[in-house]
Amino acid sequence: MSMEDYDYLFKIVLIGNAGVGKTCLVRRFTQGLFPPGQGATIGVDFMIKTVEIKGEKVKLQIWDTAGQERFRSITQSYYRSANALILTYDITCEDSFRCLPEWLREIEQYANNQVVTILVGNKIDLAEKREVLRQRAEDFADAQSMLYLETSAKESDNVEKLFLDLACELIREA
Ligand code: GDP
Numbered sequence: 390m391s392m393e394d395y396d397y398l399f400k401i402v403l404i405g406n407a408g409v410g411k412t413c414l415v416r417r418f419t420q421g422l423f424p425p426g427q428g429a430t431i432g433v434d435f436m437i438k439t440v441e442i443k444g445e446k447v448k449l450q451i452w453d454t455a456g457q458e459r460f461r462s463i464t465q466s467y468y469r470s471a472n473a474l475i476l477t478y479d480i481t482c483e484d485s486f487r488c489l490p491e492w493l494r495e496i497e498q499y500a501n502n503q504v505v506t507i508l509v510g511n512k513i514d515l516a517e518k519r520e521v522l523r524q525r526a527e528d529f530a531d532a533q534s535m536l537y538l539e540t541s542a543k544e545s546d547n548v549e550k551l552f553l554d555l556a557c558e559l560i561r562e563a
């Protein structure tokens with residue numbers, strides 16, 4: 390028996406505009422809760438969840454932004470050593486989609502070049518308010534060689550899949 394309680398350990402960092410649902414996605418996945426009931430994220434915050442993939446224990450260390458996204462002051466330290474990035478926008482908020490190139494510039498500047506990035510369109514439970522067509526987001530993700538998934542932290546739609554897909558991809562690239 391190994392002394393470690395896991396076979397893999399990966400650091401996953403969520404980025405994207407304030408209000409797109411990053412904290413809700415993390416809390417939904419790690420605690421099964423919505424809403425998290427703690428308001429805005431305060432201070433640097435990470436949560437741990439271990440999942441099993443094909444008999445292997447994969448420990449996910451998930452970092453939520455501490456509200457710095459409002460001030461555009463997320464820096465190198467936050468991206469450093471991230472194995473994966475979850476770049477999130479809100480499908481009901483065109484502005485959050487239009488900011489994606491800015492986030493990509495940050496990734497290019499601060500993340501390591503092996504980082505796996507998945508683009509996530511959150512809040513699909515609000516389909517009637519959709520401002521960003523799925524095809525448009527898929528095309529954007531394709532052009533940047535990113536995975537793409539649409540989620541609802543509220544309805545728990547695709548949230549488990551998001552983290553499991555990412556873990557699978559990370560194992561494949563490990
Ligand atoms: P963050 O700033 O990116 O961390 O966003 P939060 O997780 O704090 O969420 C911002 C707001 O969006 C809150 O009012 C949440 O209740 C709401 N929200 C988050 N995810 C969803 C979702 O999947 N569906 C809906 N309808 N609202 C959501």
Ligand code: MG
Nearest residue numbers: 411412429430
């Ligand atoms: Mg937050």
